[in-house]
Amino acid sequence: MTAQDKTIAERRPPKGIGPMQRREMRLAYLMLAPTFLIILAIVAGPLLANFWISFKPVQLADLRPPSVLVNERMRGNPESAGDAATLEYRMRNSSQDKEIRDVVLRDTLPDGFDVTSVPEVCSLQGASITCDIGTVPPKWRERLRFEGTVTAAYLAADRPERASIPEVSGDADNVLTNLDFTFDNFVRIFDTDEFWSVLRVTFYYTIFGTAGALVLGLFAAQLLNTTFKGRGFLRGLFLFPYVSPVIAVAFTWVVLFDPFSGTLNALLTKMGVVADPINFFGQRAVEFSFFGIPMEFPLALSTVIAFEAWRYFPLSFLFILARMQSLNTDIYEAAEMDGATPLQQFWYLSLPQLMGILSVLFLLRFIWTFNKFDDIFLLTGGNAGTRTLTVDVYEQGFALSNLGAGAAVAVVIFVVLVTFATLFLHFSPKEEGL
Amino acid sequence: MRPGSILLIAITGLIWGVTAMVVIGVTLTLITGEVALPQATAAGLAGLIAALALVWRQTADIKGMPAWVLSAVVLTLVLLLGTFAAPFTLPLSNVPFWQLAGLLAFVASVTAANRVSLNGATLGSMSRYEREVIYIRIFKGIGFVVFTIIVALPFYVMVMTSLKSQQALLANPLDLSIDLSQGFDGLFRSYVELFTQFNFGRYLMVSAIVSVGTVILTLLFSVPGAYAVSRLRFPGQALLSRSVLLNYMVPAIVLVLPLYAVFSQLGLRNTLTGLLIVYPATTIPVALYMLQGYFRGLPSELEEAGLMDGLSRLGVIMKITLPLSLPALASVSLYVFMIAWNEFLFAFMFLDDPDIFTLSRGVVSLNSSEVPRQHLMAGAVIATVPVLFIFLWFERFLVQGLTAGSVKG
Numbered sequence: 001m002t003a004q005d006k007t008i009a010e011r012r013p014p015k016g017i018g019p020m021q022r023r024e025m026r027l028a029y030l031m032l033a034p035t036f037l038i039i040l041a042i043v044a045g046p047l048l049a050n051f052w053i054s055f056k057p058v059q060l061a062d063l064r065p066p067s068v069l070v071n072e073r074m075r076g077n078p079e080s081a082g083d084a085a086t087l088e089y090r091m092r093n094s095s096q097d098k099e100i101r102d103v104v105l106r107d108t109l110p111d112g113f114d115v116t117s118v119p120e121v122c123s124l125q126g127a128s129i130t131c132d133i134g135t136v137p138p139k140w141r142e143r144l145r146f147e148g149t150v151t152a153a154y155l156a157a158d159r160p161e162r163a164s165i166p167e168v169s170g171d172a173d174n175v176l177t178n179l180d181f182t183f184d185n186f187v188r189i190f191d192t193d194e195f196w197s198v199l200r201v202t203f204y205y206t207i208f209g210t211a212g213a214l215v216l217g218l219f220a221a222q223l224l225n226t227t228f229k230g231r232g233f234l235r236g237l238f239l240f241p242y243v244s245p246v247i248a249v250a251f252t253w254v255v256l257f258d259p260f261s262g263t264l265n266a267l268l269t270k271m272g273v274v275a276d277p278i279n280f281f282g283q284r285a286v287e288f289s290f291f292g293i294p295m296e297f298p299l300a301l302s303t304v305i306a307f308e309a310w311r312y313f314p315l316s317f318l319f320i321l322a323r324m325q326s327l328n329t330d331i332y333e334a335a336e337m338d339g340a341t342p343l344q345q346f347w348y349l350s351l352p353q354l355m356g357i358l359s360v361l362f363l364l365r366f367i368w369t370f371n372k373f374d375d376i377f378l379l380t381g382g383n384a385g386t387r388t389l390t391v392d393v394y395e396q397g398f399a400l401s402n403l404g405a406g407a408a409v410a411v412v413i414f415v416v417l418v419t420f421a422t423l424f425l426h427f428s429p430k431e432e433g434l
Numbered sequence: 435m436r437p438g439s440i441l442l443i444a445i446t447g448l449i450w451g452v453t454a455m456v457v458i459g460v461t462l463t464l465i466t467g468e469v470a471l472p473q474a475t476a477a478g479l480a481g482l483i484a485a486l487a488l489v490w491r492q493t494a495d496i497k498g499m500p501a502w503v504l505s506a507v508v509l510t511l512v513l514l515l516g517t518f519a520a521p522f523t524l525p526l527s528n529v530p531f532w533q534l535a536g537l538l539a540f541v542a543s544v545t546a547a548n549r550v551s552l553n554g555a556t557l558g559s560m561s562r563y564e565r566e567v568i569y570i571r572i573f574k575g576i577g578f579v580v581f582t583i584i585v586a587l588p589f590y591v592m593v594m595t596s597l598k599s600q601q602a603l604l605a606n607p608l609d610l611s612i613d614l615s616q617g618f619d620g621l622f623r624s625y626v627e628l629f630t631q632f633n634f635g636r637y638l639m640v641s642a643i644v645s646v647g648t649v650i651l652t653l654l655f656s657v658p659g660a661y662a663v664s665r666l667r668f669p670g671q672a673l674l675s676r677s678v679l680l681n682y683m684v685p686a687i688v689l690v691l692p693l694y695a696v697f698s699q700l701g702l703r704n705t706l707t708g709l710l711i712v713y714p715a716t717t718i719p720v721a722l723y724m725l726q727g728y729f730r731g732l733p734s735e736l737e738e739a740g741l742m743d744g745l746s747r748l749g750v751i752m753k754i755t756l757p758l759s760l761p762a763l764a765s766v767s768l769y770v771f772m773i774a775w776n777e778f779l780f781a782f783m784f785l786d787d788p789d790i791f792t793l794s795r796g797v798v799s800l801n802s803s804e805v806p807r808q809h810l811m812a813g814a815v816i817a818t819v820p821v822l823f824i825f826l827w828f829e830r831f832l833v834q835g836l837t838a839g840s841v842k843g
Contacts, residue, residue, distance in 0.1 A: 028668040038718065043715060063694075220581055243821055245775065247776075255807055
């Protein structure tokens, strides 16, 4: 080994992280820190909090912590200096079932009020009052009276007791932060038959809503895949349902499908298509018989699914169109030469090439449709057999005021979602990145 | 002459006749408010005979008038005969102008549709290829009609309902015409009332403030983040950028419940500050993802040159990267603005005080039995118009944003 070889052998790339790289690393973490903090606080934190709340017996009303309410007033109606008067604090526990510990009241005496007797729990230092009341039981009420006389300064001022607002401090059990756990929420939601029908409705809605949006999108993309006059206009128009606020389009559908004053029902009845107006968003099921077998058609759910497909087809339309325009046209020319018919070209050439984007779209739309709350809530409020899991969270947590049960449903949603995501990531094609 | 070809041509004509008659009849009803019962059977028959006449004339080697003229004449005659000269079952004295326009539209559209879709058809034998071309033309034609109607009809109903008065709506829900006789004030009465009595001017302003605030906060957070992910090397880069994407999957309703609990205790619930914390948190991941894709596409040599010339990293971002990525910034901003403007759930759950309602929240408060329907629709129009305006104006950027981010839930 010559000397030269030796120096080359020693010149290996440096191990570990050099100072420059460390500086770059620190800069990168610094730049990402705000994003991660806000996401931790608003997304990851609440997700964990959700698990916590789902094991707690917490009602909507518990969010307002119990406190001592106090009302200060002067009694005795003094008219001249030296008259007797009473400074009275009326206090009560706002909670019907929780005690409050270490209650302390602090206030300042009004100007020109000479105290002659002080309640025994209170002490007076100069003009400041401190009353150490201790633990108060639920529904507790009490009055504290300071007797005294007024001076001219009191009479000159306009209600000087208003000058300082009494402060009350105290500790109460906060049901959100104590260590009181229960399985009641889960027992409650799993015990009802309704929950299983909610689960079923959720899957119908998710599967058919997703499939509907994809099929409509595929169809619309086929329409606009040729160049013609007004294509740009139509493409813009087709995106309207997706970019408009959900609130506007949902209420428009409600108005359009209204059984009494809706345009569609008026059209159907006046033209003699149906005898009576159809309550599209309010009727759970239409019964009909199919070869003598009685069957039910879930009307409200189908209308909601139609809305979902209508509102979200533009997204799949946009993606499929973009993918189709990037397809190589050579193979179509070759197929044309070989005498393949248009439908054969679509089936054997276009569709296989679109499979990647279609499966990615299916994945995304499936998850988002599963997560959807606004649409159903605005259209039906979850009535008439359209209550999905997400609407159930609202129903349990806010309509029935049982936050714990709502959080329990949210946990179910999260578990189902994680299962889906794992399955999808396992089976989805890898090459099509979004 | 092949029976199969004749059947195909006849069915084509039938489909166009029926489709055109139903669409035009319903349109006529909605425009005039008179119930026009479209005579679909007669129209189908007329379309059928016209299609056969068209193809026969196209293929027969006869001089004289062009095939489409003959077809149009046949179509008109059969339709008028088949419906006893009342194609919309309205007496001719009733809205004669609109009826005539409807008839002309019917003849024109059916003839044009037949001509386009039967171009190259013969009464003799046709190959599978030729037949499939005709199927696809029919399919596409119906697709255009159906898609345009299902997309445009709700928006048309929304705008027209908002321009009506309560009495007119109750008297005839089918009449979606513009009643000019009530004058400008009458026409826009709902809008005027929304702005004067329902405080919609304020909601509009609050919505604008919240949306613009969200855009600014989102950019402030996501630009450095996206730059770090796309340009700087650090351990955990791939993991971090991927975990940001996981945010897409978290349902808002799962977040709303704990946030409601926590924000209530912190006193943030019924405030715009609360919204301005939550909205950026939901849009930052999207923005970061879109921007880092764009930053990666920029040539890094430019930035390295800047670094060599003595700029700091911050200087490079401010003076080189950001000016180069203005189009991406524009589409991210518009996209985030749209998300924030359209947001409903958090606004609905958090805001109780009518003074700080966003537009979405304000429109929900109109959805009660005491507020007439045209007010609700006028509210919907007010909420939609700014978004649609922005969309149409900046469509190129927005479509880019929609495909790049693809995330709106």
